[in-house]
Amino acid sequence: MRVAFFGTPALSARYLSALAQHHQVTGVVTQPDRPSGRHRTPVPSPVKEQALGIGAQVLQPEAGKCSGACAVLEQGNPETCVVVAFGQKLPCGPRNCTVGRCINVHYSLLPKLRGAAPVQHALLQGLKRTGVTIQHIAPGWDEGDVILQRELDILPEDTCGTLTDRLTDLGIETLLEALALIADGTAPRVPQDHAQATFAPSVKKGDGLIDWNLPAEALERAVRAYNPWPTAHTTLAGKGLRVLRAHLDADTIVESGEGEVGTFVEVSTEAAAVTCGHGRLWLDEVQLEGKKRMTAPEFLRGARLTVGARLG
Numbered sequence: 001m002r003v004a005f006f007g008t009p010a011l012s013a014r015y016l017s018a019l020a021q022h023h024q025v026t027g028v029v030t031q032p033d034r035p036s037g038r039h040r041t042p043v044p045s046p047v048k049e050q051a052l053g054i055g056a057q058v059l060q061p062e063a064g065k066c067s068g069a070c071a072v073l074e075q076g077n078p079e080t081c082v083v084v085a086f087g088q089k090l091p092c093g094p095r096n097c098t099v100g101r102c103i104n105v106h107y108s109l110l111p112k113l114r115g116a117a118p119v120q121h122a123l124l125q126g127l128k129r130t131g132v133t134i135q136h137i138a139p140g141w142d143e144g145d146v147i148l149q150r151e152l153d154i155l156p157e158d159t160c161g162t163l164t165d166r167l168t169d170l171g172i173e174t175l176l177e178a179l180a181l182i183a184d185g186t187a188p189r190v191p192q193d194h195a196q197a198t199f200a201p202s203v204k205k206g207d208g209l210i211d212w213n214l215p216a217e218a219l220e221r222a223v224r225a226y227n228p229w230p231t232a233h234t235t236l237a238g239k240g241l242r243v244l245r246a247h248l249d250a251d252t253i254v255e256s257g258e259g260e261v262g263t264f265v266e267v268s269t270e271a272a273a274v275t276c277g278h279g280r281l282w283l284d285e286v287q288l289e290g291k292k293r294m295t296a297p298e299f300l301r302g303a304r305l306t307v308g309a310r311l312g
Contacts, residue, residue, distance in 0.1 A: 002026045004078035006086040011168045013050040015084045018172045020054045026076030027057045102137040107167045111197040114142035121200035123225035132171040134178040145189035147178045159227040205230040212262035216279030235312030240289035264309045
């Protein structure tokens with residue numbers, strides 16, 4: 001099948017690689033090169049690098065200007081257009097997308113968690129299961145008819161990074177199955193129940209700032225949801241402190257009031273616990289500003305913390 005592809009980040013590049021092994025990629029649309037590093041040198045997206053590696057035509061329209069790119073794509077007469085984390089809303093679509101030739105991969109069980117950050121919000125909400133939806137693209141965000149859905153358990157130790165990796169494995173497999181149905185003319189169109197929709201808005205850098213007044217359970221979820229970005233963070237003695245891994249008390253629920261919120265209530269050479277609005281959070285891996293990532297024992301050997309030390 002002739003397939004045009006829209007995508008930008010590394011996970012999208014994995015889909016493009018898989019598509020190139022099973023289908024003819026007629027063209028690739030990705031975000032423009034962006035300045036990066038100390039010298040602000042323009043850097044291509046992972047999808048652009050992957051596309052050049054397979055010899056595909058690459059188009060890089062600025063935001064809101066993909067109409068011209070779509071017109072160029074149509075010259076390759078794609079039978080299907082696949083969108084995976086492109087990063088822009090398509091103001092138009094390749095010819096015939098209205099009859100089902102433009103599809104999208106979304107990391108939730110739609111209509112639940114429509115929006116830009118479904119993986120983070122699944123973790124923040126403490127969901128036990130999520131999944132992948134292959135949908136026909138519609139004018140509204142993630143409102144398209146469903147072709148296929150596949151479910152996946154969320155593991156207790158999952159971070160946004162690990163869960164995204166596992167969803168990508170599942171998503172590639174599901175996308176290839178959906179394309180086979182499209183090729184056979186048997187791809188379904190299952191309308192979503194819009195009354196059941198929930199939303200997963202974009203995550204911002206400031207969302208990772210830890211509010212110690214929240215329950216420990218909510219903060220443990222946030223630590224996992226914001227790893228690897230924007231990372232749960234606080235301050236210690238005026239320096240930034242990133243919390244990369246943390247856990248709750250295994251057997252007991254610690255009542256609030258055991259210490260001032262945001263202070264260390266238990267410190268040893270091996271572990272440290274911070275009191276929260278309800279319960280306490282044990283820090284397992286952190287990164288102090290200007291330092292490398294450290295396990296709790298490594299951090300505590302040099303931090304010289306005492307009970308009552310305050311976090312921001």
